[in-house]
Every structure is written in C-alpha cells, then in structure tokens.
Amino acid sequence: MAVVLRYPDGSEVEHPDGVTGLEVARSIGPRLAEAAVAVKLNGQLLDLSRPITESGDFQVITLKDPEGLHILRHSSAHVLAQAVLTEFPDATFAIGPPIQDGFYYDFGVSRPFSPEDLERIEARMHRIIAEDQPFERVVLTRDEALEVFADHKYKVEIIESVDPGEAASEVEGGEIVTAYRNLDFIDLCRGPHLPSTGRIPAVKLLRSSGAYWRGDEKRDQLQRIYGTAWPSQKELDEYLHRLEEAEKRDHRRLGPELDLFSFPNAVGSGLAVWHPKGGMLRKLVEDRSRALHEKYGFEFVFTPHLMKADLWRTSGHLDYYAENMYPRMVMDNDVEYQVKPMNCPGHILIYQSRTRSYRDLPLRLSELGTVYRYEKSGVVHGLLRARGFTQDDSHTFCTEEQLGDELRHQLRFVLEWQRTFGFQAADIRAELSTRPEKSVGETHQWEIAERLLAEALDAEGIEYTVAPGEGAFYGPKIDIHVKDAIGRSWQMGTVQLDFNNPQRFGLEYVSPGNVPMRPYMIHCAKAGSIERFIGILTEHYAGAFPAWLAPVQVTVVPVADRHLEYADEVAAAFAAEGLRVEVDRSSETVGDKIRRAITQKHPFVVVVGDRDVEDRTVGLRRYGEDRDTRGVPLADAVAQAAGPSREPA
C-alpha cells in the first residue's frame, strides 16, 4: 500500500503507507526536515511523528508559516503550564491557547502571581526548553482522561463538556480525547505540537492578570499569564520594539506632550479637558463634521444634556441601559431628571413636534451631542473609552420605500468621512450584524433591513463579514472598522436600524393615501465619538497630523533677535493665506528652536536670518524630512505650505 502526496508545487510523490511527516520532509530535503514543526494533510495539521495513511494535499509547516507560529505558541503555552505546575504544586490549570503574537494560560492558584513569580516561571520554562523534552501524543478514552485529570477540575469540566461525536475546541471529539505528554507533564490538547520543547527558539512572559473561567464573571477568577514566542530572538526583540513604538504613539501620552488634552484628577475619571491646541484640532474635526453633514442633507439640531427621567422610561433606556446612566436628580416638585447617555430621544421629540407627512421624509437630524455614560471603573481608557464624550450623531426618519437608498446614502457618508481623515479604502471593512435572539420588531422588518444593508454594502463595494445574531435588540447594523497606521483595527462609524424607538414613541407620518404609517429610523455615527476619533487619529498619525489638521502648521524661527521683525512679517504672510502660524521668540539657539518645533510635530519650520531679510526669502523644512531648503522666496514658501494645509475637498 502506498499514499500519494501532492506537494504545494503540484508534484505528486508516492510514499509508503504509514510514513511519518518527518520522513516525508526528509525525503524532500534535510534543511526542510530540520525546519519542519508539523505537516498539513488535506487541510489538517498533524504532528511530524504521526503516520500518514491517506493520500492528498501535503505541506510541510515551518515556523515561517502562520500555522507554524501558531504551533510554536501553543507549545509554549504547554511549557508555561508545565513550569507553573512544577513551581506551584497546588496550582491547577484551565486553558492556554495561542493568540495574536503570543499565548496565554489560565491557572487556578491560591494566590495571584507576583512579578517575581513570573521571573521564576520563565526561568523554569527555559530549563524545560533546554532539556528538549519530546512532546508525545497520547490517545485516551473519555474515562481514562477523566482519571488522568481527576485532580484538575477545569480539565474535567472540559472533558465532560465534549459532545460525543462533535469536535470541541480543546480536544478531538467523540469518546476519545487526545493529550500531549512531555516528561511527567500531560495536558489535554488536540495538537499538533512541536516535536520537542527544545524547538522553542525565543519565549518571554509578559504579564499576568485575573481572568474569569469561561469568560464568565460569575464563575471562578483564574490567574492568566501572557507570553510571547518567536522563531528567533531577533524577532522577539523586534516584537518588543514594536510594542515600545506603539507605546510612543499612545494618545494618552501624546495628548499631554503635544498639549492637546488632559484628564485632571480633580475633574474625575474618564472626563477630559481640551487645551487650546487640542481645542483647535477638535474644532477642525467638528467643522469638517458639520460641513459634511450639510453636504449629505442633514439638518442641525440641539438637545439638552438633561431630560426628565420619564423620557428615558418611554425610550426604554431605564429598562435596558440604566446601569450605564448617571443617577437621577430630583428637582422642583419631585420631578426626576437624568443626564443623557444618548441623543435619540431628543431627536425623536423634534420629529414629533408636528405632524409629519411623507413629503417631509427622509428627515435627517444631526447633532454633535455630548453624552455621559457611567463606564465601569476598570474600563475607562483615555479618550478611547471615556465617561463623557460627544457623538457625531444623527437620526434619520424615512419610509420603507426610501430605506434602501437612504442606507446607501448614509453608508457613503461614513466612507467619505473615513477617507477625509486619511484612511484608505483598503483599510476599511464592514461588519453586518443581524437579528439576535432577543429582539423587538417584526420579522418582515428585520428581513427587509438586513437585505437592504447588505445591498448597500455591495453597492458601495465594501468588503464585509456577517456577524449573525450580533445586531442590537432593536435592529440590525453595519459597523465600519478601520485599520490604523500600525495595523490595529478600530470600530468607528455605524449605521443602525431602530425598530424599537418609533414604536415606543408611536412615531407616524401621513402617507400619500392619507393613512398614518410608521417611519423607519436610522442611527448613524461617522466618527462615533469625537473624543475617541481624535484619540485614534492621534495614534494613527503618531501625533504628526496631516497639515490641514495640525493645530500649529508653521513655526517661524528667527536666527537672531534682529530678525524678529522680518519673522513677524513672514508669519503674517502665512497667516494671510489662512495658515496657523507661530513665531518662536525665545532666546534659544536656532538648533534648539527647530528641535522644539519638530518635537511638537509642526508640519513646517521656517527659518529666517540675515540673508533672508535681505533677499525676502526663508529656509523651509518640512516635518519628517531630514533636510531643509534655503533661500526659498517667501511667496513660494507660503504656497508650498498652503497646499497640503488646505482641507481635503
């Protein structure tokens, strides 16, 4: 008997039945065999030592493959568990999967891990790796497995939760489970694994934290240890370097550094104050928001921060959202008020302010509405998760006939918004969330809405995935996710249908046939929250905003005090073109003044000295360029700065 294996290059090679992956790799080349960590047969990953008994597509997996990295990190997680169980005999272990860039493992322990514990555990891991213990695949029956792991309640729960006949994530399905053994350590696992622990080239533990068993806050709190593993020390170092670089663009660091905003303790958690430069940035973003809303046919409305509690009762927020709302205050004759966490009810009241006809629709109401939400203390995160923030919110009311066109209209708006701020189409993807289990509205409405949302995405050529059951209880939605400069994905815009509010408030319009009809309601945010959006922008651009958004666009640096007069004249020339310009009047050296402007990431630095005064020129340096141009005629310099400083069309 023989098996025929088709290699990635298309060639087909015959091997004896039961040949191992390693033997096949060896037959291809010794270096490949050395690099091999697993093989893939017909899409299924197998250990190198597994006998191959069927023909098909065959590929050797090395650490260069994504699957190889996955295996490396999975095996690293095993070694972590082995180290912890060795160092902490009373510890029990739960699950430890590979994740993006690394792995973690959750443990039940009598006390949380300290940083010193992590050092000790990591040292133990390195010893296990040095010992080069082979990973051995063990096949157990359910009963055998229950016996082997009898002392580990989480493992027992995993084994018992395996539905016979169906594959679960931790183990192969059926009456049989697999485990991997190295030395005296054994862990439940479907594999595959590296051939031995010595094949882990570079591993490092990063941090520990609490984590709930099965992700459920009502269940045990376990201690999770995060680590990272790479094919080489160099790649590990590069990864750590990337983390440092990401830290440098953290908006919570750049905000104060660039004098944009801060979070004074005296104000309260999750509440920002905006400094003049951040205020300018914010004004520019908000101006852009208003201009685009106007372009897309929205009308501006304003609603108060405080509204009667009864209104929130009508809208259902007190039923569904109360724990995120600030507590009520009682005024006048025991009337209760609450701070708004959303803008919708206010906009609905405006809709209701008079009888609406089909001729009024679509009615598009927008507001830069500041809302306050009580976020749990542990989740506040700079501008990205604040307790007070301003939504670029809008609510559109339309007829069923208009719904398709209107959704597409709104989607187009969201996309233009992202493009305006420098996010490329290729970095935008969408998610269509459909009806969840608990929902309001009629099936007919959901079906229409979900279909029209999908059609709008198709019409705009947006790549999207469907998230079944992930919609809000009140309607399906599209979320727009955007990738930033270092590849992180952020949810920004959203287009959501709402079947709930029109019903709760009894919204109507008069149809052409003179009968009352219920309008459809669309929530749409482009940035989401202005604060969060600026936080993301700050990280995306690492604080070096495109010139049109830079709070200060031009810094004029006089070489000596005698050039101050000309410097002011130069500044005036830039300002006359609408540029935001500052003159550095300090008595520092030229080098220092330039350094400060660069550190503050100003797009243009203009240096003026004796020759410039005489020739009416300037020295021009653009941010990010490590050189400068001398003797640029003033008018040219203004033109050069004005171009990129103009708002995008």
Next chain:
RNA sequence: GCCGGAGUAGCUCAGGGGUAGAGCAAUUCACUCGUAAUGAAUAGGUCAGGGGUUCGAAUCCCCUCUCCGGCUCCA
C-alpha cells in the same frame, strides 16, 4: 465591578523609619547663534487624600481616589 501593578517637582524617575533628590521643562541673566539640546543662577513638593502604628512616617498598616496591564462590559 474583578485580579495584579503603580502614584515623590510640569515631565521622566531615584530615595524605602531620622532635615526631600537628579535630569529635562519653567523663570532670570549672559550669549544673538543658519537647521534636532549655549551656559550660569534661581525657583519649584501637604511625597495622591484620609486615618493608624511610632519619640519620629514619603518609607510600615488600613481605607478612599486616580492611573497602568488584563478580565468582564460596550442594550
């Protein structure tokens, strides 16, 4: 909210029962300089806040607040 770590000058940090420290920033003075840090001097602190232990607390203990990393949450 939960688990851990942390809070000392505007910023970055040292000090860990016995008089509060450095660098950068700030201010002043001198320098007036041609593309990423001129020099000197000065000033700056309820050591997050409150309580306790102690002859004596930034330091040890308790509570609160805030921040950081996760978990959970983000109808």
